[in-house]
Amino acid sequence: MELIDREDHQKLYLQLYEILKKKIESSEWAIGSQIPTEEELCKLFNVSRATVRTAVLELVRQGYLKRQQGKGTFIFRNMISEGLTMLTSLRELFFEEDLHFSTNVLARTVMMPVDDMDIRLNIEKDKHIIYIKRMRFIENEPVLLQETYIPYHISPLLLEDDIENNTLFDLFEKKYGIKITKVKNYIEITHLAKDEARLLSLTEGAFAVLLTQYFYSGETLVMYTRSIKRTDRFKFLMELERKSA
């Protein structure tokens, strides 16, 4: 079994991430199977719980693993397609750019990171976050529920901006000069929780599209967004082109 090399200067969690990724890609850990618990992985690789947690969360974020509340962490898929360049412009990747949307701001407040939000936003656990929850309507029908998390220090004035009539994208780029240079998108089908279902006028447990987005300016993660959209209103265009060898 491959072990952590403590002479290696690469961070321990990155080493562990690579080791676990290999196990998944080589199918040593089969799709659908449960991975060892955090405690078992700590013992197996002689590393701290924080190291295991960070490596596992990165694999969750990359889509290799999936966490199931109260059950454990499971292998979700064993490869991520690479080598395709997305031509779709950044603006088109925003659901919020649909001109027909009307917006209702359900919440705009400040909170501390809970669960894994500090890791998702790459901030310390004791740093404040701006939290925005918006409901999008088309012709008075609720279609999109969007929750946005922004490290407070990135843009404190967002707390006072008009976010019903301006997109966060525009505020970042035009008002604050924060240029979004990269967006990581993860799309999956999800089951609606009770509160989400109520807001989208659907039944609890119904299928919906979940888009998780990480927005970067250079190497800095400036925003994390979780958008839930009704499946009957879902249309997403991606134009892909393979890079020439």
Next chain:
Amino acid sequence: MSNGKVVKDVMIGIFEYPHVPYWFSISQAVRIVKVSFLSAKKYPDPMAVLVFDEKYNLMGTLTLKDILKGLEPRFLKPSEKAQVPAEDETALSLIWDTLFDKSTKDLGEKPVSEIMSSAKYFVEPGDPVTKAAYLMLQHDLVLLPVLEDKKKFVGLVRMIEVFDTISDAVLKE
């Protein structure tokens, strides 16, 4: 008695304290207290969390005492047993064992809005420190919010700064 000092001279910034929305659970608040104060070895006086509504208006404060009281049902509904006279040592030892037992974990799922101390009293930045002192003493407050134009939450007054200001006036020759 306040040496002409006003609230804005002594107030501290609101980001000195962790923020949570009212729908966070007590357990989530406990984790935040642990991370922000205990693990970070930061022990401000008082140790508290600020509770906000969905429009970022201050709703209340949550001290360590509020949290612990919220985790023990006997504090929520005072019962005969919780008020056993001090001399009844046998009964007391039994009660100690039953405090903060398994129901504490269930209570941890309750929202913080149910156990916070509501923010009912405020001062303006230009108010004299003596007004802050009066409100804090009269209503037994550990933190007093400072609102600008009765709306924007801009700071907090703590007892330590109030004491410092008043004591300067007392000691002044």
